[in-house]
Amino acid sequence: MDRLPSSHRPLYEVKANLFKGLAHPLRIRTLEILSQSGSEVSVTELLDELGLEASHLSQHLAVLRKHRLVTADRRGSQVFYRLAYPQVADLLTVARALLLEILRESQAQLASTDSLPGLGSYPADAATGR
C-alpha cells in the first residue's frame, strides 16, 4: 500500500505517488469544486454537484485525504472538505496550462497537414487518429 510522503523515500517516488492520487476524473472534479469554492464544501454539496453514490464519492475522498490533498472537518452530522494547501490549486492551474498548450499544438498540426493535399496525417499519434 502507498505510504505518505516521507523523507526516507526518494522524491521522485513521492512525486509519482502524488500524481497517482490525482489520476482520476472524479478526484479532479472534486478538487476543482473545492478550489473554485475558495473555502469548504460539505459532502452533501459534493454529492449534489457530482451526482453519484455516496460510497463512491467517499472512496475518492479517502484517496485525496490519504495523499494529504484535502482536509476534512466534521461539524455536527456533516463533514466539510477543503483543499489542504493552496499549492494544490496551483498544480491544477499549471496542468490546465500544459493541456491547453498541447491541444493548441495538436490542432495547429492538424491544420497544417490539412493544407498539404494528398499527404495523410501522421504527426506523433495523430497517426492513431483518435
Next chain:
Amino acid sequence: MDRLPSSHRPLYEVKANLFKGLAHPLRIRTLEILSQSGSEVSVTELLDELGLEASHLSQHLAVLRKHRLVTADRRGSQVFYRLAYPQVADLLTVARALLLEILRESQAQLASTDSLPGLGSYPADAATGR
C-alpha cells in the same frame, strides 16, 4: 484504451489522464533528466542513468510519447528525447513545491504533538477520527 487530449472530452477527464501519464517513478525520473539536461538526451544515456532493461524503459517512453509529454527524434541509430513543452518542467516544479509544503507541515505537526505531553497524535484525519 486511453485517448489523446481532444476537445470533445471534458477537461477534467483529459487532466486526470495527464496525471495518469505522470504516475510512475521511472517516468518522473525520465522527465526530470530531460528537464535538467535542458535539451535532448539519447535513449542510451537514459539507460545509463536509470540502469534498467531497454525494453522496460522503452515502454515508459512510449507512455510519455502517447501523452505528448516528450518528443522523439531519430538520428542515425540513436533516438533522442526531449520535453515536448517547457510547461512539463513547470508542472514538475509546482509538484515539488507542493510536496515540500506537505512534508514541512507533517513534520511541524509531529514536532508540536511531541511537545504537548499527554495528547495523542491527531493531525490531518482528526475529523474522521482515525
Next chain:
DNA sequence: GCCTGATTTGATGACTCCATCAAATGCTAA
C-alpha cells in the same frame, strides 16, 4: 434508548497497469 440522515468502511469482480522475456525493426559498417 431508538430512528433517521450523513458518511465511511469492507468485500467483490471487472478492468488496467507493470515488469519481464522473446521477437521484431531500424540503422550502420564491413
Next chain:
DNA sequence: TTAGCATTTGATGGAGTCATCAAATCAGGC
C-alpha cells in the same frame, strides 16, 4: 547482404485500481 548495436513491439502473469453493493459508524432528534 550479413552482422551487430540500438530501440521498439508483443505477449504474459501478477498487482493494483475502480464501481457497485451491503454493512457499519457517527450525530441529532424524538
